[in-house]
Amino acid sequence: MAADPFSAHMEAVARKCLGDPNPRLSCATELRFGTHGSLSVDLEKGVWADHEANTGGGVMDLLAREKGLRGQEAIAWLRSEVGAYFEDRNAEPAPKARVVARYDYVDENGEVLFQVCRFEPKTFKQRRPDPSSFDGWSWSVKGVRPVPYNLPAVQSAIRAGSLVFIVEGEKDVEALGREGLTATCNAGGAGKWSDALSEHLAGADVVILPDNDDAGRSHAATVAASLQGRAKRVRALDLPDLPSKGDVSDWLAMGGDGVELLKLSDQAKAWTPEPPKSRFGAIRWADLDAVTVRQDWLIEDMMFCGDVGMVYGASGSGKSFLMTHAGLCIARGAPFLGHATRKGSVIYQAGEGGKGLVKRLRAHKQEFRVTEDVPFILLPARVDLFSQDGDEQAFIEECQAWQRVLPEPLSLIVIDTFSTASPGANENASEDMSRLIKAGEAISKATGSALMWVHHKNAAGDRERGHTSLRANIDTAIEVTRDEETKTRTAKLAKLKDGDDGLKLTFDLQPVTVGAYDDGKPITSCVVVPAQAETERAGRRRPLPRGQQRFLKTLDSAIAQFGGVVPGSDLYGVQYHAFRDLFITMCGQGMTPAAVRQTLSRDGNDLWLSDMIGRDDHWLWITEKGGLYL
Secondary structure, three states: OOOOOHHHHHHHHHHHOOOOOOOOOOOOOOOEEOOOEEEEEEEEEEEEEEEOOEEEEOOOHHHHHHHHHHHHHHHHHHHHHHOOOOOOOOOOOOOOOOEEEOOOOHHHHOOOEEEEEEEEOOOEEEEEEEOOOOOOOOOOOOOOOOOOOOHHHHHHHHHOOOOOEEEOOOOHHHHHHOOOOEEEEEOOOOOOOOHHHHHHHHEEEEEEEEOOHHHHHHHHHHHHHHHHEEEEEEOOOOOOOOOOOOOOEEEHOOOHHHHHHHHHHOOOEOOOOOOOOOOOOOOHHHHHHHOOOOOOOEOOOOEEEEEEEEEEEEOOOOHHHHHHHHHHHHHOOOEEEEEEOOOOOHHHHHHHHOHHHHHHHHHHHHHHHOOOOOEEEEOOOOOOOOOOOOOHHHHHHHHHHHHHHHHOOEEEEEEEOOOOOOOOOOOOHHHHHHHHHHHHHHHHHHHEEEEEEEEEEOOOOEEEEOOHHHHHHOEEEEEEOOOOOOEEEEEEEEEEEEOOOOOEEEEEEEEEEEEEEOOOOOEEEEEEOOOOOOOOOOOOOOOOOOOHHHHHHHHHHHHHOEEOOOOOOOEEEEEEHHHHHHHHHHOOOOOOOOHHHHHHHHHHHHHHOOEEEEEOOOOOOHHHHHOOOO
């Protein structure tokens, strides 16, 4: 029986396909893979066996199983991935890859640790000396100590105080060597430099010569950063007139030489890292004074252009009346309860009571004697922004279409209400809330407009309904309440991300007759009017003690991660044990169990007595008052 021509490559193929073997179960003649070593590779016979699946075979069988490769595809893989060279008598004649250069990576004493082979067609492979292999080489270099190329010469240059050039490939090192200069590189090309290589250049005077492409410049920056604090001096030199993707070998072929390179190196400045191109709007301390503080109010002191927010309140509080009035004031450029507005077009989507909203618009038109055309569009049909096949894209497209015909830029979109725009959503589920939050952000981003949700309060009446992620991910929150005794309504700015919250505006709903029914009974609606001439700002809140701040923030994180609906209520909170475990993880390092219990008892009681948290039967939640401190 003819010997398997592929068996000599079994070890390299097995490592490539299966990863590292199990060192505890492997030996010199057999590799074992998997936790229990159920797959074995016989290195002497060049075969493998899967003892669980009761299958096995040779190299080609393993490639078929692990890579799905057969025939010429498998042979091509062997040539490219493990450096296998053999004559395939059954294959069509094809150009055979051949070694055109070998580069020895040696240690401090000149002993070869591994070798980089360059082939044509152009490719590179690494191998290490292996006396037990049939040709004296193993194409696996796992565990081999990494060293920079040309290490003995580099060390001599460092001792002599001479320049050491770092380039991208061995060919460039050899080219500079012919110019009488010392150079080095790493195996594997751009992006493969490691701190272990930098240790060999301690005290060196280094000049990095990057290839003229993005990969080359990125590699140079990586090398330079790694050498900081190790090399005596680090400079990077962009060679003049270098073609795209060109390297120092190309520059020498264009007429450059070692003398000119030394002159250019003398003029090169010390390398300093360039600040990254921030994807997240980074602002450095030195640039703070040049940053303009936000002034793009849509409603002065209450709402910024382009923000996403909500107005929330109990049924009958007047939240929809207030938001309609705000939209009409913006569309007219008129003050909103004494606060200036930035004039712009408004789209009001009224999923609840769309026909009733027509009466409100007529009442506003009549009471405020509006005679001009106002860029205010009412969309009385319901919209579904929650379902996967819902109306999000259609709604965006319609808003953009109105944008093109309205006389003023689209400044505000109102969705009234949150619940009618999200049929089927679980408002207490963070996943469902996240989908709606993203829908609102997508509408705002696509139109460049501010977006305001009109939302209900929870059953307890202490905050908006639903998961706490809603409040956390919006820019503006306005709470609308109604005093049952005085009948006065209040709009309180509960959150303003880029400004001061706490502003309170009091208002009344003034009845207005807008027509009559057939039987003569008047048709009425209401308009928003100020309840008093001035507004008042909430007094400054006294800062919480550090321990209470820590308790409150940890509770907020626990609710976000592990929260749920408190049994028998509409409150959203978290069980005490989940909060306690998170507190220990975040804040309790080094604290004894007794200290943790004492700290949580003290700070929790203080917050409870201050009406900042609620608790009942092993559940905790944050009250509206406590939410103001987050």
